[in-house]
Amino acid sequence: MKEILDAIQTQDRTSAEIAHLPLPDSYRAVTVRKDEAEMFAGLAGHEKDPRKSLHLDEVPVPELGPGEALVAVMASSVNYNSVWTSIFEPVATFGFLERYGRISQLTKRHDLPYHIIGSDLSGVVLRTGPGVNAWHPGDEVVAHCLSVELESADGHNDTMLDPEQRIWGFETNFGGLAEMALVKSNQLMPKPDHLTWEESAAPGLVNSTAYRQLVSGNGAGMKQGDNVLIWGASGGLGSYATQFALAGGANPVCVVSSPEKAELCRRMGATAVIDRAEEGYSFWRDEHTQDPREWKRFGKRIRELTGGEDVDIVFEHPGRETFGASVYVARKGGTIVTCASTSGYTHEYDNRYLWMSLKRIVGSHFANYREAWEANRLIAKGKIHPTLSKVYPLHETGQAAHDVHRNRHQGKVGVLALAPREGLGVRDHEKRATHVDAINRFRNV
Incomplete structure (x- = not known):
């Protein structure tokens, strides 16, 4: 791997030189093991330690x-699916690998007694397989995590509807928390040239997810002037939703859980911020009973921040803990768009506030290639910025995942793979200088 790293760090390397580098027989990768699934x-979930x-x-x-394509991974990052994989919730991922392995002789490679995890990367293409024409050895890339087969007609209008749609590094093997990764070539996108390896690896999954969920017509279809309630607005997903709302002329109402997180939202440009811990919101009286009085108090607080208006869109991802409140506070005809469910998958809400007020619940999951490309393009143009807060070396990925699991992080937590230190990989220093304060907004918070 040292020869590969040396070649990558050589400024005048050629595609042919990268293509002729000998590949090692093995590489280092972060894994979970099948024989440890129990x-x-x-x-309890909070007691499980990645x-x-x-x-x-x-x-x-x-x-x-x-x-x-086989990619030399310079950096990656931790997502909630990495945490779920590490604690074997809601199920161990080896069932995903077994089912994928039954499709063909080629996919059988993924069914192994270990699972190489990770759904983000930035790095350099080392090899491409037959039929790949758009990418070449030496290309600096990031990868989105949509893996599709596209042998069914269902996926050809929106590839997220492909019956064989999977999330790479979660429902497939050979993910990005490793020194090398195996991806489909249609997962690749150009690395933003003003960012470091670790910065460019951070946005992928969450940035694309937020784009589809909030901006795309497949999600909420946000427009100028919309009031958008964003749960966890300084977190890995919410921090990108906040930026998309601000960049798109909407008014984000940011919900966070500490003064530090509230300050991060203000630094991004948000003015309407609710610190739910400070204001004492508790939407459940007990494990089984929600408290509609808290929904009403929450809605009143939102209207105080919006000049008397309810929110057009609720950007939902906590799930069980907040969903009843989300349905209640959306305006008549409004949209609750949901992905994930980090506080629980079984959502409960009062349907009267949905059906009688003509509201919509929209399910959203990751993004198709076009949506991921557009989200990455906005990063490359400096319209949306990474929210990287901290970076770990590859051998400390367990600690990085532990931080995310315990919600001890802000924004995204990065992981260095082949990159020997932070700060490498920048190609356009002039563009970087223009955006450097925004790029570093979440660092060491």
Whole structure:
């Protein structure tokens, strides 16, 4: 791997030189192991510790197939799906790998007794398989995490509807928290040239998810002037939703859980911020009973911040804890757009506030290639910025995942793979200087 890293860091390298580099037999990767899938049995979710389940293993380099690319990973990042994988919730991911492995001889490679995780990367293409024409060895890239087969007609209007749609590094193997990764070539996008390796690896999954959920016509279809309630507005997903709202002429109402997170939202440009911990909102009386009085108090507070208006869009991702309130506070004819469910998948709400007020609930999941490309293009143009707060080396990925699991992070937590230190990979220093304060907004908070 040292020879590969040396070549990548050589400024005048050529595609041919990268293509002729010998590949190692193995590489280091962060894994969970199939024989440990029951290691947390009987523990509550918050008691499960990713530091115990995530391993840095030496694994064989996978066979390269048609339409695929092998990428040297310079940096990656931790997402909630990395946490879910590490604590084997809601199910162990090995079932995903087994089902994928039954499709074809090529996909059988993914069904292994270990799972290389990670759904983000920035790096350099090392090899491309037969049929790949748009990408070449030496190209500096980031990857989005949509893996599709597209053998069914269902996915050809919106690839997220492909029956064989999967999230790379979560429902497939050979993910990005490793020194090398195997991706389909249609996952690749140009690396933003004003960002470092770790900065460019941070937005991928969450930036694309927020774009589809909030901006795309497949999601909420946000327009200028909309009031948008954003839960967890300084977090990995919400921090991009906040930026999209501001960049698109909408008015974000940012909900956070501490003064520090509130200040981050204000630094992004938001003026309407609710610190739910400081204001004492508790939407459940007990484990089984919600408190509509708190919904009403919350709605009143929102109207105080919007000049008397209810929100047009609710950007939902906490799930069970907040969903009843989300349905209540949306304006008549408004939209609650939901992905994930970090506080629980079983949502409860009073349907009277939905049906009688003509509101919509829209499900949103990651993004198709076009949406991911547009979201990355906005990063490359400096319209949307990374929200990277902290970076760990590859061997401390368990601690990085633990931070995210315990909500001890702001924005995104990055991981260095092959990159020997932070700050490398910038190609356009002039553009970077224009945006450097925004790029570093979340650092070391």
